[in-house]
Amino acid sequence: MYTETQILKETSTSLLNGEGELVINVGPQHPATHGVLHLVITLNGETIKKIEPHLGYIHRSIEKMCESLTYRQFIYVTSRMDYLSAHINNHACAMAVEKAMQIEVPQRAQYIRVILDELTRIASHELWWGALAMDVGAFTPFFYAFRERETITDIMEETCGARLTMNYMVPGGVMADIHPNFQQRVKDFIKLFKKNVDEYDDLVTGNVIFQNRLKNVGYLSPEDAISYGCSGPVARGSGVKSDIRKIAPYDIYNQVQFDEVLETAGDSFARYLVRVKEMRQSISIIEQLIDNIPEGEFQAKTKAVLKPPKGEFYTRVETARGELGVYIVSEGGTTPYRIKFRSPGFSNLSALDHISRGSKIGDLMATMGTLDLVIPDIDR
Amino acid sequence: MFIKDYISDVYKAAKSLLTGMKTTGYYFTHPKEIVTEQYPDNRDTLKMAERFRGEVIMPHDENNEHACTGCTACELACPNATIKVITKFDISPEGKKKKALDTFVYHLELCTMCGLCVEACPTSAIKMGNNFEHSVFDRSKLLKTLNNEGSKIREGVE
Amino acid sequence: MFSLKSITDSIQVWLSANLGATGALIAQCVIVILLAIALFAVLGLVLVLMERKVAARMQVRLGPNRVGPWGSMQTAADTLKLIVKEGLTPDGADKFLFNLAPYIVMIVAMLLLAPIAYANNFQIWDINIGVLYVTAVSSLGVIGILMAGWASNNNYSLLGAMRSGAQIVSYELSAGLAILTIVVLTGSLQISEIVQSQADGWWIFKGHIPAIIAFIIFIIAVTAETNRAPFDLAEAESELTAGFHTEYSGMKFALFFLAEYINIFIVCAIGATLFLGGWMPLHIGNWQAFNHIMDYIPSSVWFFGKVFFLIFLIMWFRWTFPRLRVDQLLNLEWKYLLPISLFNLLLVTMIAILGWHF
């Protein structure tokens, strides 16, 4: 085993390391890592022998930061973890505080939360779809994905006040009532999305080159998926039931009809299909809820200073990437004693080495793309 | 049949590729589908959403009066120490001392536009503005004082 | 029919009257070199802009539109930027080869401009083995790429160069076989004769289905040969950052970039000459009036129109398809394109012997 500094020395003098293997650094600045992930890859020709992730380039120690923020303040920081599902992260934290304080969230707030969660999930999957297509070399889908995603961010901007790091959740509900245009714009979006999603299939899903790039690549067996703690679409692509919305329904997820998308192939294409189908499931969830938002309060009455009782609280939600756990240890003060975020990307990344050994470099990009890694989520 | 499979493979592959080309070809021949905005050419017509959080502002009315009592609730609510409220003591006509706002210091460079200060404000003295063009050449220009020169608290705000 | 022959002839007469035989030859060489360089520069500017505009339209955006009307001066501005940039040479690189490589790639591209018939009687060098010359010289370009990849002393560059080597060597085969089908039909290697043989109809129409198959294979193979997406493995940016030219900057990078576009132009010109009749106007059977109208369009317009149509086709591929993996790339060549083109060549030979074509 070598440390980073040694790697830099080795590569500067010779292209090969001591054992005649080619060592390349993918990242921290590399077009395919979507951020500052650093993978040290040992190659034999084009075949991958070992992958070693080096993390920490964007580690902000959010867990430590949260220890000095109050229960109202720490929610906004979590938007910066998995910035593509910022809303769902906030939701998890708000739920953790509500659980600790035993706050009853009004029905209206729950509906709004779930609709926005699902919109966030679609937006996140859209971006993933475009980025994956770009990883395997097709540029145009990226722009089509952003076109649809733009509609969602516009809706978010109008209702939440920001496009990416919304901070719309507060303990006890949401910060403000939905914008009067919200329902109409969401319905317009659903119409647009249903029209455009067929284009995705034409352009990418059915494409023979794309299918060949993803099929039988990065095989993750169900046993490994469980052992590596994979969750979300990665685990579901291997046929492991892991949807928190089904396992431990929160808010009004037990009142809506949707299917947990499962694929059994376990390869990159299965993970791809899971996400594409999930987008359609999310649309159906939104369709069920958008016309039925009950009247009432959007925020429960809460004290100005939140002081949860002594104890430990764990909440789980299903983000676009998988299971996000928020573990709060409270000592009865105004700030959490310890917070741990169990981020889905961290566990999913740990399976990367295992599933890409023996495949080609081109496959690695496809595998990484379908694991849907968001680096701030991994580093926190 | 090997030959048959071979031919059907080639046919299916070619068909899927042509379907893809049809999609991109459609957009090539339909320039009306172009969605990009021509910023900053469209500055005059560009309308931000009313709730868009671009910066913290303190609205003043025509008498140069604001609604800030200097209670520092926003300062306490802020997660990044963006706001610093400096208070003074006003002497009311009855001769009673009363806490009032002296300077409302706002560090735009530290602000993450989370909106918690606006939530916390009991008198709605501050709100989020829509301006998003904040770039300046000197970082010190981002240090702002939100209350106007010579402004005072509006009558009746407690 | 309109022809540039009168102009070239009058220049020839004027030069030999004023400068003598040797002087005229030298002067003609200078004029040709200047024209070639001018074509090179203009093509670079036009094609880069075209690529960006085509990409933008397919990607529902506008593309360059700030410099000049509709962004027409964008590439000129980019070139200026690249010229004034510092050309870095990495510390561990083989400096001589590293600096030589871009020039080799460019010289090869320039050499290929020679045998192409740009218009009626307008050709730099009507060599009698024109097609052979083109296939022979075009495969030299890979030497420059291999040299660049090896001399950079960079893992990404090396991998990119190796991929490029494997790719070009294999795809030469099916490109060559596709060209051969037309040579079989024409019975000549000379470019001008191939064009003349299509006076009564282009080969893609005259040669029945085998000619169409050969044309498709040719387009696929040359897309691969010029390292264009979906076969851009040599520079696969999401895998190898920029492949063989990762370490290049400034004008040296620009030369690679330019050579890529010139190569596209050349292969499309060859394709247009072989399959679409070169500068020959579109003639349909006995429609005398129609044929007559078509003759009024200048031959250079016909030629460049066809070439740009093919270039557009290749750009369309690039902005639609994902990239192949390296083993799939070789699979496609050896398992699909090569057997099909061999079989196709057999068919064409039968057609030619039996005289079934028009």
Next chain:
Amino acid sequence: MTEDIKQYISEIQPNATFEETGEWLNVNIAANEFHPFASMLRNSRFQFDYLFCLTCVDWKTHLTTVYHLSSSQNRGLNIVIKVKLDRNDPEVETVSDIWRTAEFHEREVYEMFGVTFLNHPDLRTLILEDGFQGYPLRKDFEDPINMIKL
């Protein structure tokens, strides 16, 4: 179900103690008994094969590593295992041979809290740079240059 698990745990490890204040069953266990206990839980009829969270808490007097376990067959079944460690010399057996995901999580805990995981295949810093001094998530960690506290 919780009673079943409690009974099973009392059978295999009589020294384990339980807390039931939280949502899920908490089991306290000593560090030297932890590894065989974990592997028995993994292979028990409850099949705790999904380690979804592994972390550590600094209680100023001691450290506690916290393992959140679940079963992939029945994800509603969760238990929490806590191992109390000496703060000056925290050492515990690794569980990366039982749950592969622990490999990364333990590396994170190792650098953030300084807990040494015995028999870990690759115990190096994952997030922090090489040669980083101190354990950032411990309560007494102070960094005067990159201040975290307000």
